[in-house]
Amino acid sequence: MKKLLNNIANTETEMIDGLCKAYPQYVRRLADTGVVVRTEKKKGKVALISGGGSGHEPAHGGYVGYGMLDAAVAGAIFTSPTPDQVYEGIKAVATGQGVLMIVKNYTGDVMNFEMASEMAQMDDIAVDYVVVNDDVAVKDSLYTTGRRGVAGTVLVHKIAGAKAEQGATLAEVKQTAQKVIDNVRTMGMAITPCIVPAAGKPGFELGEDEMEIGIGIHGEPGTHREPLKKANEIAEHLLEKILADIDYSGKEVAVLINGSGGTPLMELFVINNHVHDVLTKKGIRIYKTLVGNYMTSIEMCGFSISLLRLDDELKELLDAPADTPAFR
Amino acid sequence: MKKLLNNIANTETEMIDGLCKAYPQYVRRLADTGVVVRTEKKKGKVALISGGGSGHEPAHGGYVGYGMLDAAVAGAIFTSPTPDQVYEGIKAVATGQGVLMIVKNYTGDVMNFEMASEMAQMDDIAVDYVVVNDDVAVKDSLYTTGRRGVAGTVLVHKIAGAKAEQGATLAEVKQTAQKVIDNVRTMGMAITPCIVPAAGKPGFELGEDEMEIGIGIHGEPGTHREPLKKANEIAEHLLEKILADIDYSGKEVAVLINGSGGTPLMELFVINNHVHDVLTKKGIRIYKTLVGNYMTSIEMCGFSISLLRLDDELKELLDAPADTPAFR
Numbered sequence: 001m002k003k004l005l006n007n008i009a010n011t012e013t014e015m016i017d018g019l020c021k022a023y024p025q026y027v028r029r030l031a032d033t034g035v036v037v038r039t040e041k042k043k044g045k046v047a048l049i050s051g052g053g054s055g056h057e058p059a060h061g062g063y064v065g066y067g068m069l070d071a072a073v074a075g076a077i078f079t080s081p082t083p084d085q086v087y088e089g090i091k092a093v094a095t096g097q098g099v100l101m102i103v104k105n106y107t108g109d110v111m112n113f114e115m116a117s118e119m120a121q122m123d124d125i126a127v128d129y130v131v132v133n134d135d136v137a138v139k140d141s142l143y144t145t146g147r148r149g150v151a152g153t154v155l156v157h158k159i160a161g162a163k164a165e166q167g168a169t170l171a172e173v174k175q176t177a178q179k180v181i182d183n184v185r186t187m188g189m190a191i192t193p194c195i196v197p198a199a200g201k202p203g204f205e206l207g208e209d210e211m212e213i214g215i216g217i218h219g220e221p222g223t224h225r226e227p228l229k230k231a232n233e234i235a236e237h238l239l240e241k242i243l244a245d246i247d248y249s250g251k252e253v254a255v256l257i258n259g260s261g262g263t264p265l266m267e268l269f270v271i272n273n274h275v276h277d278v279l280t281k282k283g284i285r286i287y288k289t290l291v292g293n294y295m296t297s298i299e300m301c302g303f304s305i306s307l308l309r310l311d312d313e314l315k316e317l318l319d320a321p322a323d324t325p326a327f328r
Numbered sequence: 329m330k331k332l333l334n335n336i337a338n339t340e341t342e343m344i345d346g347l348c349k350a351y352p353q354y355v356r357r358l359a360d361t362g363v364v365v366r367t368e369k370k371k372g373k374v375a376l377i378s379g380g381g382s383g384h385e386p387a388h389g390g391y392v393g394y395g396m397l398d399a400a401v402a403g404a405i406f407t408s409p410t411p412d413q414v415y416e417g418i419k420a421v422a423t424g425q426g427v428l429m430i431v432k433n434y435t436g437d438v439m440n441f442e443m444a445s446e447m448a449q450m451d452d453i454a455v456d457y458v459v460v461n462d463d464v465a466v467k468d469s470l471y472t473t474g475r476r477g478v479a480g481t482v483l484v485h486k487i488a489g490a491k492a493e494q495g496a497t498l499a500e501v502k503q504t505a506q507k508v509i510d511n512v513r514t515m516g517m518a519i520t521p522c523i524v525p526a527a528g529k530p531g532f533e534l535g536e537d538e539m540e541i542g543i544g545i546h547g548e549p550g551t552h553r554e555p556l557k558k559a560n561e562i563a564e565h566l567l568e569k570i571l572a573d574i575d576y577s578g579k580e581v582a583v584l585i586n587g588s589g590g591t592p593l594m595e596l597f598v599i600n601n602h603v604h605d606v607l608t609k610k611g612i613r614i615y616k617t618l619v620g621n622y623m624t625s626i627e628m629c630g631f632s633i634s635l636l637r638l639d640d641e642l643k644e645l646l647d648a649p650a651d652t653p654a655f656r
Binding site: 002003004005006007011014015016017018019021022023054055057058062191192208209228230231232234255257261262263264265266267268269270271272273274276277289290291293296298299301302303328 | 330331332333334335339342343344345346347349350351382383385386390519520536537556558559560562583585589590591592593594595596597598599600601602604605617618619621624626627629630631656
């Protein structure tokens with residue numbers, strides 16, 4: 001394992017501190033927790049909180065700030081944060097308008113965020129939540145009942161965050177968040193694995209000419225392995241699965257080409273070149289495109305494509321200003 | 329070689345098209361060239377142009393837009409753009425206020441940008457240039473007489489771009505760009521190499537427990553190799569070299585922790601955590617920090633630290649708005 005780290009056991013805490021020291025104008029850490037909150041608490045609006053295991057940087061701490069999240073709760077790498085950590089986050093950001101939790105669909109995450117919301121409700125904090133399950137690759141998975149929550153989650157942060165910033169009610173912000181979830185689909189793949197520092201070895205192995213299609217953001221198995229193909233063929237295959245899942249015909253979409261952490265930006269642009277052409281040829285209009293490392297898997301090399309069907313409300317909220325360490 | 333590409337020979341062109349298709353609101357490609365320009369030409373200001381070999385994405389095309397560059401000229405991967413390509417770029421963005429070229433100090437780049445400026449001057453376009461040489465690692469190098477231009481170049485783009493946007497003259501923009509160059513120092517390292525697609529194999533090899541200190545952004549040799557150390561020790565060593573080069577004591581600085589392309593953001597934040605502490609302990613005040621992939625070397629795993637000494641002018645220009653695909 002070749003990594004730029006110190007004492008492995010301190011990795012998560014050094015990472016969170018390193019984020020907060022880089023961007024003190026945006027974020028600070030709640031002492032003795034894995035919770036990152038806005039430096040200045042925003043009052044008079046619904047508070048948004050997300051999180052999950054670490055290892056997906058800049059998700060989720062990098063999305064704390066104006067127009068997106070109010071708090072992000074980081075567990076150990078690829079491990080759900082505990083209910084008490086989420087509860088600390090809720091208490092820190094709660095306003096009279098209530099708190100919406102954006103939870104990726106993993107059994108541990110859903111359970112722990114739910115328990116935290118019950119704890120907060122005993123304090124008379126209004127808490128509700130949505131579960132993101134945008135991955136079309138597999139129905140159930142290693143850590144999931146139902147589909148996994150992957151890169152589309154960032155679009156939920158962006159759009160629900162803008163809605164909350166406009167002063168919408170908890171029910172309204174939840175409804176908009178759910179609309180994004182209902183309209184976003186993602187599928188990914190990888191050519192190399194990632195190494196959880198504490199494990200010290202790759203979570204899976206791939207042959208020199210092999211790729212995994214439909215892989216999850218923790219390296220969980222996807223639909224199958226096959227010989228590595230050209231980028232355009234891979235992109236076409238992922239798009240085919242996404243487009244078969246819900247009807248995008250004649251719609252405007254947002255496209256997210258997400259890198260898994262170790263993938264050079266060069267390759268992501270090459271992929272976007274073809275994704276753009278395929279969608280255009282199918283009469284699907286691209287309203288906005290994002291290319292980069294938004295929801296990573298440590299140093300895994302691979303990518304995912306997310307397509308979000310848009311309406312006027314979602315377009316306006318997608319374009320609304322955001323000012324966070326990783327999304328502006 | 330495991331990469332997400334198509335026909336290797338088309339990589340640069342697919343990459344540039346993929347960038348322009350992702351961000352048509354910011355950039356477009358000059359037909360049949362490797363030149364990326366702002367979608368809408370900005371008149372009435374000094375035009376800024378930069379570029380160099382491809383493989384450093386998002387540099388330089390990702391920095392074309394409001395408050396930064398007017399054009400970026402991309403050569404083949406790790407290869408200087410030809411004079412005629414640079415000349416096309418100059419002609420496309422030239423205004424009555426003149427053109428400033430920001431050139432990284434590599435023999436081929438300097439020669440080809442100089443030749444292009446001579447061609448443009450025959451068209452009565454006022455062209456001047458600065459040469460960025462921020463790398464403190466080595467005096468001369470494989471491709472360089474004098475020091476190499478590396479990640480500090482992005483800070484030159486940002487600050488000179490803001491100065492030009494304010495309506496400064498060509499001489500004034502050049503003076504400010506040169507002030508950044510005089511005050512920015514960088515040093516990098518790597519733990520894994522990168523593969524130029526057309527070469528098909530790594531440009532160098534490193535043992536499983538070995539790292540290269542002072543490496544260049546094309547994988548050129550640095551000062552030495554040694555066994556991999558802890559991230560904090562590496563950061564201290566790089567900082568020591570930077571701090572020994574010019575006097576930062578009692579100054580405010582901008583810090584850029586730049587990833588080489590394949591380095592997970594997790595590790596860059598861990599590194600920043602210690603860099604922040606070391607500088608603070610030395611009484612050097614951190615005004616602003618940037619952490620991410622700003623000047624990459626394809627999929628190389630490694631990082632560099634850049635420190636820019638600030639004065640009031642540089643602080644104001646660093647904070648001025650920018651709106652480009654990769655820097656907002």
